[in-house]
Amino acid sequence: MNRKVLLIGAALVVPTIAILFLNLGRNPHKVVSPLVGRPMIEFKLTEVGSGQPIDLASMRGRPLVINFWATWCLPCYAEHGVLVRGARRMGSDVQFLGVVFDDEESRILRFLDQNGREYPTLVDEAGKVAIAYGVYGVPETFFVDAAGTIVAKHEGPLDDSSLAAYLATVIGGPH
Amino acid sequence: MRRLGLLVALVSLVAPALAAQEVRLPSPREIVGPPRGRPLSGAELQEKTREVASLLRCPVCQGLSIQDSPAPMAINMKRQVEELAAEGYDREQILAYFEASYGEFVRLNPAMRGMNWLVWIAPAILALAGAWAVRSVLRRGRAAAAAESAQPDAPPPPDPDLEPYLRKVRDLADAPTAPTERS
Numbered sequence: 001m002n003r004k005v006l007l008i009g010a011a012l013v014v015p016t017i018a019i020l021f022l023n024l025g026r027n028p029h030k031v032v033s034p035l036v037g038r039p040m041i042e043f044k045l046t047e048v049g050s051g052q053p054i055d056l057a058s059m060r061g062r063p064l065v066i067n068f069w070a071t072w073c074l075p076c077y078a079e080h081g082v083l084v085r086g087a088r089r090m091g092s093d094v095q096f097l098g099v100v101f102d103d104e105e106s107r108i109l110r111f112l113d114q115n116g117r118e119y120p121t122l123v124d125e126a127g128k129v130a131i132a133y134g135v136y137g138v139p140e141t142f143f144v145d146a147a148g149t150i151v152a153k154h155e156g157p158l159d160d161s162s163l164a165a166y167l168a169t170v171i172g173g174p175h
Numbered sequence: 176m177r178r179l180g181l182l183v184a185l186v187s188l189v190a191p192a193l194a195a196q197e198v199r200l201p202s203p204r205e206i207v208g209p210p211r212g213r214p215l216s217g218a219e220l221q222e223k224t225r226e227v228a229s230l231l232r233c234p235v236c237q238g239l240s241i242q243d244s245p246a247p248m249a250i251n252m253k254r255q256v257e258e259l260a261a262e263g264y265d266r267e268q269i270l271a272y273f274e275a276s277y278g279e280f281v282r283l284n285p286a287m288r289g290m291n292w293l294v295w296i297a298p299a300i301l302a303l304a305g306a307w308a309v310r311s312v313l314r315r316g317r318a319a320a321a322a323e324s325a326q327p328d329a330p331p332p333p334d335p336d337l338e339p340y341l342r343k344v345r346d347l348a349d350a351p352t353a354p355t356e357r358s
Contacts, residue, residue, distance in 0.1 A: 008304075034278045044199035055199070102247045127251035128198050134276035135248075136234040 033134055033153045040064070040144045043129045045099065045122035048108045054097075054120055063170040064144035065096045068130055071107040073138040079157035080115045086163045087118040094171060095119070101127045101135075145170045203259055207271045210263030223260040227269045228253045232283050240283055 035041070044055040056064075067083055069076040087096040096119035100108050105123060112121060124130055133142060136155065143152040143166045151169055154162065204210075215223055228242035233249040241249040241256070252273070259269045273281045285291040333341075 031278055031280045034275065041201060042199075102251075124198065126198065126254065127248060128200055128255065130248070131252055131255060131273075132200050132276055134234075134278065134281075136277075 035150050041132050048121045063094045066142045068099050068135045069139045070103045071111045075157040076139045084116045084118045101130045143170045206275050207268040212263045212265040214263045224257040227256050
Protein backbone atom coordinates (compact mmCIF):
# COMPACT_ATOMS: atom_id res chain seq x y z
CA MET A 1 0.00 0.00 0.00
CA ASN A 2 2.86 2.34 0.94
CA ARG A 3 4.43 1.74 -2.45
CA LYS A 4 1.15 2.50 -4.20
CA VAL A 5 0.77 5.79 -2.31
CA LEU A 6 4.38 6.67 -3.13
CA LEU A 7 3.81 6.03 -6.85
CA ILE A 8 0.61 8.10 -6.95
CA GLY A 9 2.31 10.91 -5.04
CA ALA A 10 5.28 10.84 -7.41
CA ALA A 11 2.96 10.84 -10.45
CA LEU A 12 1.36 14.05 -9.16
CA VAL A 13 4.37 15.83 -7.71
CA VAL A 14 7.07 15.12 -10.32
CA PRO A 15 5.19 16.60 -13.33
CA THR A 16 4.12 19.60 -11.24
CA ILE A 17 7.72 20.32 -10.22
CA ALA A 18 8.89 19.76 -13.81
CA ILE A 19 6.34 22.26 -15.15
CA LEU A 20 7.29 24.82 -12.48
CA PHE A 21 10.98 24.30 -13.16
CA LEU A 22 10.61 24.64 -16.94
CA ASN A 23 8.71 27.91 -16.51
CA LEU A 24 11.12 29.49 -14.06
CA GLY A 25 12.17 32.91 -15.29
CA ARG A 26 9.29 33.18 -17.75
CA ASN A 27 7.09 36.27 -17.56
CA PRO A 28 3.57 34.93 -17.00
CA HIS A 29 2.08 38.12 -18.43
CA LYS A 30 3.95 37.85 -21.70
CA VAL A 31 1.83 36.46 -24.48
CA VAL A 32 3.62 35.34 -27.62
CA SER A 33 2.05 36.94 -30.68
CA PRO A 34 0.78 34.40 -33.19
CA LEU A 35 1.63 36.92 -35.91
CA VAL A 36 5.40 36.61 -35.49
CA GLY A 37 6.77 34.54 -38.36
CA ARG A 38 3.70 35.21 -40.48
CA PRO A 39 3.20 37.67 -43.36
CA MET A 40 2.33 41.18 -42.24
CA ILE A 41 -1.32 42.13 -42.33
CA GLU A 42 -1.70 44.76 -44.99
CA PHE A 43 -3.83 47.78 -44.26
CA LYS A 44 -4.63 51.19 -45.62
CA LEU A 45 -5.06 54.12 -43.25
CA THR A 46 -5.06 57.88 -43.47
CA GLU A 47 -2.05 59.95 -42.54
CA VAL A 48 -2.49 62.48 -39.77
CA GLY A 49 -2.29 66.03 -41.04
CA SER A 50 -2.16 65.40 -44.79
CA GLY A 51 -5.27 63.21 -44.88
CA GLN A 52 -3.55 61.09 -47.53
CA PRO A 53 -4.28 57.37 -47.49
CA ILE A 54 -1.20 55.20 -47.03
CA ASP A 55 -1.29 51.62 -48.19
CA LEU A 56 1.10 49.18 -46.58
CA ALA A 57 1.16 47.16 -49.80
CA SER A 58 3.01 50.02 -51.46
CA MET A 59 5.83 49.64 -48.93
CA ARG A 60 6.62 46.03 -49.71
CA GLY A 61 10.27 45.30 -50.39
CA ARG A 62 11.53 47.46 -47.53
CA PRO A 63 11.85 46.53 -43.85
CA LEU A 64 9.12 48.15 -41.79
CA VAL A 65 8.79 49.29 -38.22
CA ILE A 66 5.12 49.66 -37.25
CA ASN A 67 4.68 51.40 -33.92
CA PHE A 68 1.27 51.52 -32.20
CA TRP A 69 1.00 54.45 -29.84
CA ALA A 70 -1.28 57.15 -28.44
CA THR A 71 -0.85 60.62 -26.97
CA TRP A 72 -2.38 59.52 -23.63
CA CYS A 73 0.37 56.93 -23.22
CA LEU A 74 3.20 58.31 -21.09
CA PRO A 75 5.92 55.80 -22.11
CA CYS A 76 5.17 56.73 -25.74
CA TYR A 77 6.70 60.18 -25.16
CA ALA A 78 10.16 58.83 -24.40
CA GLU A 79 9.86 56.15 -27.04
CA HIS A 80 8.92 58.61 -29.76
CA GLY A 81 12.36 60.24 -29.53
CA VAL A 82 14.00 56.83 -29.92
CA LEU A 83 11.95 56.10 -33.02
CA VAL A 84 12.59 59.52 -34.54
CA ARG A 85 16.35 59.05 -34.05
CA GLY A 86 16.15 55.53 -35.48
CA ALA A 87 14.19 56.67 -38.54
CA ARG A 88 16.66 59.49 -39.15
CA ARG A 89 19.61 57.12 -38.86
CA MET A 90 18.12 54.44 -41.13
CA GLY A 91 16.92 56.88 -43.80
CA SER A 92 15.30 55.05 -46.69
CA ASP A 93 16.69 51.65 -45.64
CA VAL A 94 13.81 51.10 -43.21
CA GLN A 95 10.31 52.55 -43.35
CA PHE A 96 8.96 53.62 -39.97
CA LEU A 97 5.21 54.03 -39.45
CA GLY A 98 3.24 55.20 -36.47
CA VAL A 99 -0.32 53.97 -35.95
CA VAL A 100 -2.39 55.87 -33.42
CA PHE A 101 -5.64 54.52 -32.06
CA ASP A 102 -8.19 55.69 -29.55
CA ASP A 103 -7.05 59.31 -29.89
CA GLU A 104 -7.90 62.69 -31.38
CA GLU A 105 -6.21 64.14 -34.43
CA SER A 106 -5.65 67.58 -32.88
CA ARG A 107 -3.79 66.00 -29.94
CA ILE A 108 -1.73 63.83 -32.28
CA LEU A 109 -0.70 66.85 -34.35
CA ARG A 110 0.27 68.76 -31.21
CA PHE A 111 2.28 65.78 -29.98
CA LEU A 112 4.13 65.50 -33.31
CA ASP A 113 4.81 69.23 -33.39
CA GLN A 114 6.35 69.04 -29.95
CA ASN A 115 8.19 65.73 -30.28
CA GLY A 116 9.18 65.63 -33.94
CA ARG A 117 7.91 63.87 -37.02
CA GLU A 118 10.31 61.85 -39.08
CA TYR A 119 7.90 59.31 -40.56
CA PRO A 120 4.17 59.02 -41.39
CA THR A 121 1.68 58.70 -38.56
CA LEU A 122 -1.62 57.01 -39.40
CA VAL A 123 -4.93 57.14 -37.60
CA ASP A 124 -6.73 53.91 -36.74
CA GLU A 125 -10.07 55.36 -35.70
CA ALA A 126 -12.04 52.24 -34.86
CA GLY A 127 -8.95 50.39 -33.71
CA LYS A 128 -9.43 47.74 -36.39
CA VAL A 129 -5.78 47.63 -37.38
CA ALA A 130 -4.74 47.45 -33.73
CA ILE A 131 -7.11 44.51 -33.24
CA ALA A 132 -5.88 42.82 -36.43
CA TYR A 133 -2.33 43.11 -35.06
CA GLY A 134 -3.40 41.79 -31.66
CA VAL A 135 -2.32 44.94 -29.83
CA TYR A 136 -2.76 44.66 -26.05
CA GLY A 137 -1.69 48.16 -25.11
CA VAL A 138 0.53 50.96 -26.24
CA PRO A 139 3.30 51.22 -27.12
CA GLU A 140 3.77 48.05 -29.14
CA THR A 141 6.05 47.74 -32.15
CA PHE A 142 6.17 45.21 -34.95
CA PHE A 143 9.27 44.63 -37.06
CA VAL A 144 8.73 43.43 -40.62
CA ASP A 145 11.53 42.29 -42.92
CA ALA A 146 11.88 43.18 -46.60
CA ALA A 147 10.01 40.00 -47.59
CA GLY A 148 6.97 41.20 -45.61
CA THR A 149 7.28 38.75 -42.73
CA ILE A 150 6.71 39.91 -39.16
CA VAL A 151 9.96 38.94 -37.46
CA ALA A 152 9.43 40.44 -34.00
CA LYS A 153 7.01 42.22 -31.73
CA HIS A 154 8.10 44.45 -28.87
CA GLU A 155 5.73 45.30 -26.05
CA GLY A 156 6.40 48.47 -24.10
CA PRO A 157 8.70 51.37 -24.92
CA LEU A 158 11.81 50.80 -27.02
CA ASP A 159 15.17 52.24 -26.12
CA ASP A 160 18.04 52.95 -28.50
CA SER A 161 19.81 49.65 -27.92
CA SER A 162 16.71 47.44 -28.19
CA LEU A 163 15.65 49.28 -31.37
CA ALA A 164 19.12 48.74 -32.85
CA ALA A 165 18.94 45.03 -32.00
CA TYR A 166 15.54 44.65 -33.64
CA LEU A 167 16.67 46.61 -36.71
CA ALA A 168 19.62 44.26 -37.01
CA THR A 169 17.21 41.34 -37.23
CA VAL A 170 15.10 42.91 -39.99
CA ILE A 171 17.90 44.40 -42.03
CA GLY A 172 20.90 42.28 -41.08
CA GLY A 173 24.06 43.43 -39.29
CA PRO A 174 24.47 45.89 -36.39
CA HIS A 175 22.78 49.33 -36.58
CA MET B 176 -22.68 81.37 -55.63
CA ARG B 177 -22.55 81.88 -51.88
CA ARG B 178 -24.31 78.52 -51.38
CA LEU B 179 -21.79 76.83 -53.64
CA GLY B 180 -18.98 78.37 -51.61
CA LEU B 181 -20.56 77.06 -48.42
CA LEU B 182 -20.95 73.61 -49.96
CA VAL B 183 -17.30 73.56 -51.05
CA ALA B 184 -16.24 74.65 -47.57
CA LEU B 185 -18.42 71.97 -45.99
CA VAL B 186 -17.08 69.26 -48.31
CA SER B 187 -13.49 70.34 -47.61
CA LEU B 188 -14.20 70.06 -43.89
CA VAL B 189 -15.98 66.71 -44.09
CA ALA B 190 -13.80 65.03 -46.73
CA PRO B 191 -10.71 64.51 -44.54
CA ALA B 192 -12.94 63.16 -41.78
CA LEU B 193 -14.57 60.73 -44.20
CA ALA B 194 -11.20 59.77 -45.64
CA ALA B 195 -9.94 59.13 -42.12
CA GLN B 196 -12.53 56.37 -41.77
CA GLU B 197 -10.92 54.40 -44.58
CA VAL B 198 -9.34 51.19 -43.29
CA ARG B 199 -8.54 48.32 -45.56
CA LEU B 200 -7.74 45.03 -43.94
CA PRO B 201 -7.92 41.44 -45.17
CA SER B 202 -11.48 40.11 -45.15
CA PRO B 203 -12.44 37.80 -42.25
CA ARG B 204 -13.26 35.29 -44.98
CA GLU B 205 -9.51 35.02 -45.71
CA ILE B 206 -8.87 34.16 -42.07
CA VAL B 207 -11.77 31.94 -41.03
CA GLY B 208 -13.42 31.03 -44.34
CA PRO B 209 -16.93 31.91 -45.51
CA PRO B 210 -19.65 32.55 -42.91
CA ARG B 211 -21.14 29.28 -41.66
CA GLY B 212 -24.30 30.85 -40.32
CA ARG B 213 -26.94 33.19 -41.67
CA PRO B 214 -26.75 36.99 -41.44
CA LEU B 215 -28.30 38.27 -38.21
CA SER B 216 -30.00 41.50 -37.25
CA GLY B 217 -32.10 43.05 -34.51
CA ALA B 218 -32.51 41.27 -31.19
CA GLU B 219 -30.97 38.08 -32.55
CA LEU B 220 -27.81 39.97 -33.48
CA GLN B 221 -27.65 41.64 -30.07
CA GLU B 222 -28.02 38.28 -28.34
CA LYS B 223 -25.30 36.68 -30.48
CA THR B 224 -22.98 39.64 -29.92
CA ARG B 225 -23.50 39.41 -26.15
CA GLU B 226 -22.90 35.66 -26.16
CA VAL B 227 -19.64 35.82 -28.16
CA ALA B 228 -18.39 39.01 -26.47
CA SER B 229 -18.68 37.33 -23.08
CA LEU B 230 -16.28 34.62 -24.31
CA LEU B 231 -13.55 37.03 -25.43
CA ARG B 232 -10.98 38.45 -23.04
CA CYS B 233 -10.49 42.21 -22.95
CA PRO B 234 -6.77 42.53 -23.81
CA VAL B 235 -6.21 45.62 -21.70
CA CYS B 236 -8.14 44.47 -18.60
CA GLN B 237 -7.59 41.99 -15.79
CA GLY B 238 -9.79 38.94 -16.39
CA LEU B 239 -12.73 40.82 -17.89
CA SER B 240 -14.60 39.89 -21.03
CA ILE B 241 -15.11 42.51 -23.72
CA GLN B 242 -18.81 42.28 -22.87
CA ASP B 243 -18.13 43.51 -19.33
CA SER B 244 -15.31 45.95 -20.00
CA PRO B 245 -15.82 49.68 -20.59
CA ALA B 246 -12.32 50.05 -22.13
CA PRO B 247 -12.28 51.60 -25.63
CA MET B 248 -10.34 48.60 -26.95
CA ALA B 249 -13.06 46.27 -25.67
CA ILE B 250 -15.76 48.47 -27.20
CA ASN B 251 -13.96 48.37 -30.56
CA MET B 252 -13.65 44.60 -30.34
CA LYS B 253 -17.30 44.22 -29.44
CA ARG B 254 -18.24 46.36 -32.42
CA GLN B 255 -16.25 44.00 -34.61
CA VAL B 256 -17.95 40.97 -33.05
CA GLU B 257 -21.27 42.55 -33.97
CA GLU B 258 -20.14 43.18 -37.55
CA LEU B 259 -18.97 39.59 -37.93
CA ALA B 260 -22.16 38.16 -36.41
CA ALA B 261 -24.25 40.38 -38.70
CA GLU B 262 -22.42 38.90 -41.69
CA GLY B 263 -23.28 35.37 -40.53
CA TYR B 264 -20.04 34.21 -38.95
CA ASP B 265 -20.75 31.70 -36.19
CA ARG B 266 -19.42 31.73 -32.64
CA GLU B 267 -16.38 29.54 -33.32
CA GLN B 268 -15.46 31.53 -36.43
CA ILE B 269 -15.60 34.82 -34.54
CA LEU B 270 -13.49 33.41 -31.70
CA ALA B 271 -11.01 32.01 -34.26
CA TYR B 272 -10.86 35.41 -35.98
CA PHE B 273 -9.70 37.12 -32.80
CA GLU B 274 -7.47 34.20 -31.88
CA ALA B 275 -5.61 34.66 -35.18
CA SER B 276 -4.44 38.07 -33.94
CA TYR B 277 -4.21 37.66 -30.18
CA GLY B 278 -3.51 33.99 -29.76
CA GLU B 279 -5.46 31.60 -27.61
CA PHE B 280 -5.13 33.94 -24.64
CA VAL B 281 -8.03 35.97 -26.00
CA ARG B 282 -10.44 33.11 -25.32
CA LEU B 283 -11.76 33.21 -21.78
CA ASN B 284 -12.54 29.49 -22.03
CA PRO B 285 -9.61 27.55 -23.48
CA ALA B 286 -10.55 25.56 -26.57
CA MET B 287 -10.85 21.79 -26.03
CA ARG B 288 -7.77 20.70 -27.96
CA GLY B 289 -4.20 19.55 -27.35
CA MET B 290 -2.92 20.07 -23.81
CA ASN B 291 -6.02 22.13 -23.03
CA TRP B 292 -7.89 18.88 -22.47
CA LEU B 293 -5.96 18.65 -19.22
CA VAL B 294 -7.59 21.86 -17.99
CA TRP B 295 -11.02 20.39 -18.65
CA ILE B 296 -10.48 16.83 -17.42
CA ALA B 297 -7.96 17.40 -14.60
CA PRO B 298 -10.63 18.55 -12.08
CA ALA B 299 -12.73 15.44 -12.82
CA ILE B 300 -9.68 13.17 -12.54
CA LEU B 301 -8.64 14.79 -9.25
CA ALA B 302 -12.18 14.50 -7.89
CA LEU B 303 -12.29 10.80 -8.81
CA ALA B 304 -8.85 10.21 -7.26
CA GLY B 305 -9.98 11.97 -4.09
CA ALA B 306 -13.17 9.90 -3.92
CA TRP B 307 -11.12 6.73 -4.40
CA ALA B 308 -8.72 7.75 -1.62
CA VAL B 309 -11.58 8.54 0.79
CA ARG B 310 -13.30 5.24 -0.07
CA SER B 311 -10.16 3.19 0.56
CA VAL B 312 -9.49 4.90 3.89
CA LEU B 313 -13.08 4.31 4.99
CA ARG B 314 -12.97 0.67 3.84
CA ARG B 315 -9.71 0.04 5.67
CA GLY B 316 -11.12 1.59 8.84
CA ARG B 317 -14.28 -0.50 8.58
CA ALA B 318 -12.29 -3.72 7.98
CA ALA B 319 -10.09 -3.02 11.02
CA ALA B 320 -13.16 -2.37 13.18
CA ALA B 321 -14.79 -5.60 11.98
CA ALA B 322 -11.65 -7.64 12.72
CA GLU B 323 -11.42 -6.11 16.20
CA SER B 324 -15.05 -6.93 17.01
CA ALA B 325 -14.58 -10.53 15.78
CA GLN B 326 -11.63 -11.16 18.18
CA PRO B 327 -11.92 -8.57 20.92
CA ASP B 328 -9.23 -9.99 23.28
CA ALA B 329 -7.03 -11.76 20.79
CA PRO B 330 -3.36 -10.91 21.24
CA PRO B 331 -1.68 -9.16 18.36
CA PRO B 332 0.17 -11.45 15.94
CA PRO B 333 3.79 -12.06 16.98
CA ASP B 334 6.43 -9.95 15.29
CA PRO B 335 8.93 -12.36 13.65
CA ASP B 336 11.78 -9.85 14.18
CA LEU B 337 11.23 -9.92 17.96
CA GLU B 338 10.86 -13.69 18.21
CA PRO B 339 14.60 -14.49 19.00
CA TYR B 340 14.61 -11.94 21.82
CA LEU B 341 11.35 -13.23 23.24
CA ARG B 342 12.71 -16.78 23.17
CA LYS B 343 15.83 -15.63 25.02
CA VAL B 344 13.76 -13.87 27.67
CA ARG B 345 11.56 -16.95 28.10
CA ASP B 346 14.67 -19.20 28.44
CA LEU B 347 16.13 -16.89 31.06
CA ALA B 348 12.87 -16.85 32.97
CA ASP B 349 12.56 -20.64 32.91
CA ALA B 350 16.21 -21.27 33.92
CA PRO B 351 16.87 -22.16 37.63
CA THR B 352 18.30 -19.22 39.51
CA ALA B 353 21.96 -19.60 40.73
CA PRO B 354 22.89 -18.47 44.24
CA THR B 355 24.61 -15.11 44.23
CA GLU B 356 27.47 -14.05 46.50
CA ARG B 357 27.08 -10.94 48.53
CA SER B 358 30.15 -8.81 49.09
